[in-house]
Amino acid sequence: MPAHLKVLALVGFMLVVVATPREWFAAYGIFLAVLVTVGAVGRVRPGWVLKRMVVETPFVVFAVLMPFISHGPRIEVLGLSLSESGLLSAWGLLAKGTLGVIAGLLLAATTTPQELVHGLERLRLPQQLVQIMAFMVRYLEVVTDEMRRMAVARASRGFVARNPLHWPVLARSVGALFIRSFERGERVHLAMVSRGYTGRMPR
Numbered sequence: 001m002p003a004h005l006k007v008l009a010l011v012g013f014m015l016v017v018v019a020t021p022r023e024w025f026a027a028y029g030i031f032l033a034v035l036v037t038v039g040a041v042g043r044v045r046p047g048w049v050l051k052r053m054v055v056e057t058p059f060v061v062f063a064v065l066m067p068f069i070s071h072g073p074r075i076e077v078l079g080l081s082l083s084e085s086g087l088l089s090a091w092g093l094l095a096k097g098t099l100g101v102i103a104g105l106l107l108a109a110t111t112t113p114q115e116l117v118h119g120l121e122r123l124r125l126p127q128q129l130v131q132i133m134a135f136m137v138r139y140l141e142v143v144t145d146e147m148r149r150m151a152v153a154r155a156s157r158g159f160v161a162r163n164p165l166h167w168p169v170l171a172r173s174v175g176a177l178f179i180r181s182f183e184r185g186e187r188v189h190l191a192m193v194s195r196g197y198t199g200r201m202p203r
Contacts (some may be wrong), residue, residue, distance in 0.1 A: 003111050003119025010107050017099050022092030028099070035102050042110040049105050059097045063090040113138045127199070135185075143181050150177060 001009075020027050039049065070086030098183075109120070113134050122132040149175050161170060189197075 001121075003115040005124060006107055006111055007116075009120050010103055013103055014100055015017060017096050022088060022095065028095045031099050032102075035099065035106060038106055039102075039109075040063040042106060044109040049102060050139075052105055053098070053101055056097055056101045059093060063093045063097075066090040066093070097143055108137060135188075139181075139185075139188075142184070143177070146180060147177055 013031075017028075017031055020031075038048070045052075061177065066089050067082035067086035070083035072083050072085040074081045074083055075087075076082075079142065107116075116137060117130055117134040121127075154169070154173065159166070159169065161167075
């Protein structure tokens with residue numbers, strides 16, 4: 001399928017998912033079945049998708065907290081007092097977020113960056129936005145590898161994040177990762193300019 005049709009299908013799918021009431025539990029099962037079918041047809045390995053779903057972690061943390069901090073009627077679950085509306089909101093956030101992440105990963109797995117760039121251009125998106133998205137897809141693996149090397153370096157020095165007292169170390173690692181990524185991006189841009197880059201990607 002052409003890349004621009006895949007993008008349109010992804011946007012349409014996400015609009016339907018977001019517009020679906022969170023109380024329609026069966027509908028989310030159907031959405032998941034659709035994604036599983038698409039993944040099987042595209043021969044995308046489940047392990048590849050599950051490994052990259054780590055990007056959803058901030059949403060998961062927020063969803064876990066919602067039943068505890070929300071107001072309204074409360075119920076007892078395993079001895080914990082949880083908000084009913086918070087539980088429902090957490091379910092909606094997790095279900096819609098997870099489906100969106102899986103759909104995006106399936107698009108990334110079945111479409112090369114070059115095809116994606118051309119597809120977005122056919123959809124008449126602004127050139128700068130298209131190129132930013134293309135570089136994000138292309139260098140996501142590079143940044144992930146850099147993050148993995150930093151984690152190995154911390155572990156080799158005996159660092160293990162056991163409690164919130166270790167969060168400043170992790171925050172400094174995130175800062176260092178941002179600076180390294182920025183510097184790498186600057187070097188790549190200068191290399192492209194030296195090769196004649198004028199603001200448009202070659203076809």
